[in-house]
Amino acid sequence: MAQVLKEDIREKILQSALEEFYEKGFTGAVMRSIAGRARIPTGLIYSYYPGKEVLFEEVLRPVRYNWKSVLIEGAGRHSGTFERLNKREMDCIRNLLEHRKEFIILMDKSGNTKFSNEKENFILEIEQHLKCLMQHNGKYDETYIHIVVDNFVEGLLQVMYHCNEKEHALLTMEKLIQMYLYGIGL
Structure with a gap:
């Protein structure tokens, strides 16, 4: 039973950290506030995560991709037309939509971390x-x-910021993808 409680605490810490980093970014987030959100003593966080940077990395884990491998893997799988992304690329987009807050943090709220250039690297x-x-x-x-790519990434982020319902977000992304793929002339 104690093991279940430990996982429950870990999950509370991660969810609280997600909300704190989403609202305040890495720089503005405070471990004391994360602990308050999780309703645990601040010192208990350090039993699970040795510092804010490690906790930040754990929060971002679901959206950390090797972007190059996603794109390269998908490059040979298009059926001759580029009106849609391939399965690997769409799986990546679906995951990003599932973890939209994490993706927003990674792209827009990771200043003063090793991820501060992630948006530029993605572009x-x-x-x-x-x-x-x-x-x-x-x-x-x-x-x-x-x-075109810079605008596409900004469009992707706008979908993340404004489309809270997953199906609406996916439909909007599909439209955005089609518009850009047709527009660039592939």
Whole structure:
């Protein structure tokens, strides 16, 4: 029975930390506030997580991807048309929608951490992926690709911020993806 209680406490800490980091970002989050949300003594958090950075990493675990591997794995699986993403890419999008707060924290609220450049890295990986896909026709404009990808990532974040219902978010993402894939000329 004690083991169940330990997992319950760990889950309370993670949920409280998620809300604290979502509301205040990494820099503004305070362990004392996380403990208060979890209704536990502050010192108990340190029995599970040695510091705020480790707790932050654990909160972000569901949305930490090697973006390059997702894109590379999916590159050969398109059926000749690019009106939809492949299964691996859509599974990734579904997971991000399932963990939208974590994704928002990772992209917009991770200043002063090792993840502070994650949004820029995500944009860069997509840009490089699109350049590889578009090299076959020899016509692509790096500035144009950067603008499209930057706007796509911002659109993805807007869906995360504003679509609280999962099905609505998924439908909106599918529309956004189709618009960008048609618009970039793939």
